[in-house]
Amino acid sequence: xxxxxxxxxxxxxxFENIGIIVTVLLTLAVTVLSMTFFRSPDxxxxxxxLMALQEFREYxxxxxxxxxxxxxxxxxxxxxxxxxxxxxxxxSSRQGSFMLQTVGYSCMLNGFxxxxxxxxxxxxxxxxxxxxxxxxxxxTGYSFPSGHxxxxxxVYGSLALKVGPRCRWLGxxxxxxxLLVLFSRNYLGVHTPQDVIIGFASTLAIIxxxxxxxxxxxxxxxxxxGRKKWLLFLIxxxxxxxxxxxxxxxxxxxxxxxxxxxxxxxxxxxxxSWQVIGLYLGVTSVMIFSHYFRGYQAENASLKHRVFxxxxxxxxxxxxxxxxxxxxxxxxxxxxxRALSSFAVIFGVFGIFPVLAAxxxxxVSSAGDEASGESA
Numbered sequence: 001x002x003x004x005x006x007x008x009x010x011x012x013x014x015f016e017n018i019g020i021i022v023t024v025l026l027t028l029a030v031t032v033l034s035m036t037f038f039r040s041p042d043x044x045x046x047x048x049x050l051m052a053l054q055e056f057r058e059y060x061x062x063x064x065x066x067x068x069x070x071x072x073x074x075x076x077x078x079x080x081x082x083x084x085x086x087x088x089x090x091x092s093s094r095q096g097s098f099m100l101q102t103v104g105y106s107c108m109l110n111g112f113x114x115x116x117x118x119x120x121x122x123x124x125x126x127x128x129x130x131x132x133x134x135x136x137x138x139x140t141g142y143s144f145p146s147g148h149x150x151x152x153x154x155v156y157g158s159l160a161l162k163v164g165p166r167c168r169w170l171g172x173x174x175x176x177x178x179l180l181v182l183f184s185r186n187y188l189g190v191h192t193p194q195d196v197i198i199g200f201a202s203t204l205a206i207i208x209x210x211x212x213x214x215x216x217x218x219x220x221x222x223x224x225x226g227r228k229k230w231l232l233f234l235i236x237x238x239x240x241x242x243x244x245x246x247x248x249x250x251x252x253x254x255x256x257x258x259x260x261x262x263x264x265x266x267x268x269x270x271x272x273s274w275q276v277i278g279l280y281l282g283v284t285s286v287m288i289f290s291h292y293f294r295g296y297q298a299e300n301a302s303l304k305h306r307v308f309x310x311x312x313x314x315x316x317x318x319x320x321x322x323x324x325x326x327x328x329x330x331x332x333x334x335x336x337x338r339a340l341s342s343f344a345v346i347f348g349v350f351g352i353f354p355v356l357a358a359x360x361x362x363x364v365s366s367a368g369d370e371a372s373g374e375s376a
Contacts, residue, residue: 069133090307122189156174233285247274296353
């Protein structure tokens with residue numbers, strides 16, 4: 001009797017299930033260890049690894065340091081968000097929407113883990129760890145998990161997973177860039193291996209879960225899809241509110257460097273968490289907004305419009321990032337101002353801007369959604 005082959009869809013879903021289980025369990029296990037065993041003075045295997053890399057930097061006269069100082073910037077929001085805009089407005093708005101949701105949810109999870117574990121930076125745990133140059137500038141707050149690793153995995157990891165099977169060279173490039181960013185955080189001595197591993201693993205879990213959520217959101221007619229998105233939005237809003245209460249009421253240990261300077265101010269960390277909440281709620285709001293308002297779709301736009309829209313989105317992102325925070329700071333209390341600022345950037349670029357583009361003829365939503373929306 002010949003054996004029947006499982007459909008490709010079944011194999012993909014089995015991979016997702018295994019991936020979700022492994023990454024979630026790994027995240028939970030290492031998080032618990034980071035709050036217990038890894039804090040023991042007897043545990044220093046992670047710092048030994050960083051010291052080995054530091055010795056290599058010294059013996060090699062920093063031959064690779066400049067390269068990794070550049071690479072590590074690809075894990076900051078200053079570069080990952082423009083890459084996200086490039087995908088959304090220049091190649092595929094569908095893929096961009098997936099990546100946008102992944103960024104929002106993974107950043108929220110990263111913020112929750114950071115302020116729960118409260119792990120100190122490597123050079124605070126051991127003053128012999130000396131990050132080169134200005135590597136400490138972007139290494140603020142607590143250490144676990146790595147924010148750069150989270151950002152890079154959310155953007156380049158989801159790009160490799162979703163686009164890689166159709167465009168192998170792009171997928172391979174995204175994977176290589178992701179791995180380089182992950183390693184750069186260790187090479188520069190600003191994160192331990194467990195910081196990077198869980199930054200990657202927790203975000204990969206989010207990516208795989210979002211694959212399932214997006215399939216669920218896309219089933220049913222226009223009204224059913226709308227109700228599903230409202231349900232997800234309400235759940236996200238509750239998570240955001242509960243997180244704000246949690247962040248405001250928990251206690252945080254202070255972190256000081258060898259000179260006694262405060263490098264992890266609890267008051268500032270609680271304040272910064274509102275930026276993450278604002279970004280998270282902005283992402284989920286874009287999902288609802290784009291369901292009811294026809295917006296630009298890169299798939300329906302000409303090459304000229306794609307280039308124009310990508311440049312416009314990046315410039316708008318930069319403008320809002322610079323202009324909105326001062327205005328919000330003058331009008332609202334600090335916490336609300338932080339949340340509204342990050343919300344405005346995301347909602348303005350990925351919510352309002354595509355709708356205005358569609359109105360002016362730079363591209364419209366897919367025919368199926370247009371027809372469904374009009375019939376509704």
